[in-house]
Amino acid sequence: MKTSTNEFQTWLDESIYDMVRFYPMNTSEYSVSEMLNSALNAVRGYEAGIFDTYKDAVETTTEIPLFE
Amino acid sequence: MDRVVKQARSAINEYIRVKLNNIPYQTLNTEDFSKFIAESNKLSLKIEYGGSMPALRGLILLNNDKSNSLVLLSDENNNCWKRFTLVKEICHIFLEHEHKIENDNALKMAEALMFHVAFLPNFLPTGDTSNLSKEAEKDYETFEALLGKINPLGAEETSAVVAAIEILIPAICKDWISKWIEQGCHLNDISSKLKVPNLILEHRLKDWGLKVPPLK
Numbered sequence: 001m002k003t004s005t006n007e008f009q010t011w012l013d014e015s016i017y018d019m020v021r022f023y024p025m026n027t028s029e030y031s032v033s034e035m036l037n038s039a040l041n042a043v044r045g046y047e048a049g050i051f052d053t054y055k056d057a058v059e060t061t062t063e064i065p066l067f068e
Numbered sequence: 069m070d071r072v073v074k075q076a077r078s079a080i081n082e083y084i085r086v087k088l089n090n091i092p093y094q095t096l097n098t099e100d101f102s103k104f105i106a107e108s109n110k111l112s113l114k115i116e117y118g119g120s121m122p123a124l125r126g127l128i129l130l131n132n133d134k135s136n137s138l139v140l141l142s143d144e145n146n147n148c149w150k151r152f153t154l155v156k157e158i159c160h161i162f163l164e165h166e167h168k169i170e171n172d173n174a175l176k177m178a179e180a181l182m183f184h185v186a187f188l189p190n191f192l193p194t195g196d197t198s199n200l201s202k203e204a205e206k207d208y209e210t211f212e213a214l215l216g217k218i219n220p221l222g223a224e225e226t227s228a229v230v231a232a233i234e235i236l237i238p239a240i241c242k243d244w245i246s247k248w249i250e251q252g253c254h255l256n257d258i259s260s261k262l263k264v265p266n267l268i269l270e271h272r273l274k275d276w277g278l279k280v281p282p283l284k
Contacts (some may be wrong), residue, residue, distance in 0.1 A: 005112050007199065009175060011130075015129070016130055016131065016136055016140060016198075017129035017130060017131055017132075017136065017138070018130065018132040018250075019129070019130040019132065019227070020127060020128070020129050020130075021127060021128050021157065021160050021224070021228070022124055022126075022127050022178060023123050023124060023125040023126050023127065023153050023156055023157065023225070024123060024124060024125070024220075025122065025123055025124055025142070025144070025243045029123075030122070031121035031123075032175070033124040034122070034135075035123045035178045036123040036175065037123070038121035038122055038123040039119055039121065039124060039127055040120060042119050042120075042121040042124065042127060042140045042142075043129075043140070044213070045119030046116060046119065046138070046140055050118055050119055050266060051116035051117060051118040051119055052116060052117060052118050053114075053116055054099065054115040054116055054117045054139075054150065054154070055099060056097050056098045056099035056100070056150075056151060056154075058095060058096070058097055058098070058147075058151065058216060058263045059095070059097055060087075060088070060093050060095065060097040060100065060101075061093065061094050061095045062088060062091040062092065062093050062094060062181065062224050063094065063144050064094060064166065064244045065244070065261045067247070067248050067251055067253055067257070
């Protein structure tokens with residue numbers, strides 16, 4: 001996978017955002033550059049409009065569930 | 069009580085007070101909770117999913133002046149992981165200690181994370197403890213000692229995970245979960261009620277000192 005450390009930082013510097021936090025999928029399998037590549041792919045995909053608005057279908061419940 | 073847990077409970081209590089008329093929740097709509105946290109911090113929030121980010125479950129982008137935020141979730145997450153990842157990212161908004169740390173460099177952030185999970189891999193958690201170093205094993209029970217040894221940026225991720233667990237599997241659920249386990253339920257019976265990943269639930273049960281039931 002192509003390293004794009006600087007590319008993601010460049011994107012971040014030019015964006016309206018100042019901070020980024022990642023949640024790695026499984027870092028024993030991925031490198032720093034792959035993490036940054038994924039971040040770059042994600043933000044570019046978002047800008048290209050290929051993401052969808054997230055809706056959580058789970059309702060908030062206040063009742064203790066019964067064991068079935 | 070741990071400072072991170074305290075902050076998570078404070079966010080929970082405010083949500084319960086404002087949105088639920090002071091009635092504690094058992095399961096949580098993460099979208100509504102996230103919007104509540106963003107609004108409380110006068111922050112615009114967009115939550116989107118999709119794209120290709122194989123090395124990440126998700127990410128959050130924030131302004132230093134806290135006016136805009138964007139959460140991107142990987143579509144490779146199942147619904148439970150999407151919910152958990154969203155709450156974990158939202159915790160970065162209200163965890164106080166985070167604002168004291170310089171964190172505008174993506175490479176530093178990623179390197180810190182790599183170091184962090186190599187040292188303490190199951191706390192993100194990946195469920196894989198095979199890389200846990202001897203030193204980490206020795207200090208495993210002393211969580212604060214471990215946090216002091218690792219990069220603060222990596223520690224922030226652990227804090228956000230701990231806070232997200234507190235929010236999605238709140239302490240109020242412990243009694244009924246304990247009873248269900250006594251009655252012979254499986255791990256997925258509980259996780260499907262709470263809509264949380266099995267791995268996260270397993271971590272919480274161990275943290276509570278409860279027996280972890282088998283998967284169906």
